[in-house]
Amino acid sequence: xxxxxxxxxxxxxxxxxxxxxxxxxxxxxxxxxxxxxxxxxxxxxxxxxxxxxxxxxxxxxxxxxxxxxxxxxxxxxxxxxxxxxxxxxxxxxxxxxxxxxxxxxxxxxxxxxxxxxx
Amino acid sequence: xxxxxxxxxxxxxxxxxxxxxxxxxxxxxxxxxxxxxxxxxxxxxxxxxxxxxxxxxxxxxxxxxxxxxxxxxxxxxxxxxxxxxxxxxxxxxxxxxxxxxxxxxxxxx
Numbered sequence: 001x002x003x004x005x006x007x008x009x010x011x012x013x014x015x016x017x018x019x020x021x022x023x024x025x026x027x028x029x030x031x032x033x034x035x036x037x038x039x040x041x042x043x044x045x046x047x048x049x050x051x052x053x054x055x056x057x058x059x060x061x062x063x064x065x066x067x068x069x070x071x072x073x074x075x076x077x078x079x080x081x082x083x084x085x086x087x088x089x090x091x092x093x094x095x096x097x098x099x100x101x102x103x104x105x106x107x108x109x110x111x112x113x114x115x116x117x118x
Numbered sequence: 119x120x121x122x123x124x125x126x127x128x129x130x131x132x133x134x135x136x137x138x139x140x141x142x143x144x145x146x147x148x149x150x151x152x153x154x155x156x157x158x159x160x161x162x163x164x165x166x167x168x169x170x171x172x173x174x175x176x177x178x179x180x181x182x183x184x185x186x187x188x189x190x191x192x193x194x195x196x197x198x199x200x201x202x203x204x205x206x207x208x209x210x211x212x213x214x215x216x217x218x219x220x221x222x223x224x225x226x227x
Contacts (some may be wrong), residue, residue, distance in 0.1 A: 002219075009214055036160060043163040044153070093215065107155075109207070111214035 002028055002103050004096050006110040013084055014118055020080045021113045023094030028103040029074035030096035035067075037090045038112075044093060050077045074099065084117045091115075120144045122218035124206050129224045130196055138191045138204050138221045146211020152180050152191045153205040155220070161205055164191065193223075201225045 003026040013019050023033055031052045036044040048069050049057045056069035068080040077096075081088055094110045121143045130136040142150070149168040153161035165173055167182035167189060179192040193200055206218040 009212060034160075041163065041166050044161045046160040109205075109215070109217040111216065114213055 002098065002106070002108045004094065004108045004110040006092075006094055006113050008113060009111065010114040010116075012116045012118065015085055016083055018080055018082045019084055019115060020078055021092055021094075021115075023077045023079070023096070023110055025075045025096040025098075025108070028096075028101065028108075029099040030103075031074060031099050032097040033071060033077040034095045034097070034107070035069065035077070035079050036093045036095070038093060039090060047079075081115065084115070086117045089115055089117045120210065120216045122206055122208060122216055124204075124218040124221045126219065127222045127224065129226060130193075132196055132198060132225055132227050134196050135192065135194050136196060136223065138193075138206075138223065140189045140191070140206035140218055142187045142189070142206075142208045142216070142218075144187075144208050144210045144216050147184060148209040148211065148213055150180075150182055150189050151205075151207045151209070151215070152178075152189075153207065154200075155203045155205060157203075164204075196225050198225050198227070 005024045007022045033050040035047045038044050047062045050069045050071040052071045058064045071077040091112050093112045095107050098104050098106045124140045152164040155161040165180035172181045177194045182189045203220040203222050205220045207215045
């Protein structure tokens with residue numbers, strides 16, 4: 001149990017286009033999901049905290065108009081990178097915080113999405 | 119299927135040494151990561167092993183044996199601030215991260 005999936009697992013796009021990344025908790029519900037980005041051999045950098053039914057909370061320095069987050073259900077959050085540029089190329093990882101049961105208050109990580117912007 | 123195993127919880131004494139093990143079965147291997155995560159904070163990168171052997175970084179060392187699908191994180195001279203969860207993650211052949219459930223390390227005075 002407690003599986004978090006991300007789709008797509010990797011994506012290559014042209015500069016200026018928008019890319020949507022999905023994060024799903026497959027067998028548990030999560031009111032809170034986190035979005036991170038990771039550069040090679042570096043720590044995960046928290047971008048935003050996504051709460052179901054409300055606006056996401058963005059970390060300082062993260063442009064909310066560029067990284068659109070939607071958390072429409074207890075099992076799905078999406079991150080849209082708008083007008084992507086090469087500097088947005090990174091590994092994006094989501095995690096979900098369990099709402100109840102054995103997953104309560106535990107954080108489970110997705111496998112990541114590798115974004116390459118040409 | 120792909121699987122990462124690590125102990126759920128460990129307890130150690132301040133000033134002592136603790137070894138957190140991680141075994142894995144994945145489709146391909148492109149490196150193993152160890153992260154430290156304090157409650158309510160983002161995971162902090164500790165180490166990355168892609169070749170067999172021991173990597174030492176101050177009080178923390180990480181070991182990898184690819185043939186055995188095994189790694190450990192060694193923490194020396196434990197301090198109270200080392201109380202945290204330690205996450206093992208393997209990058210598979212598709213460059214996807216497979217995460218362990220984390221080991222909660224409790225340090226006692």
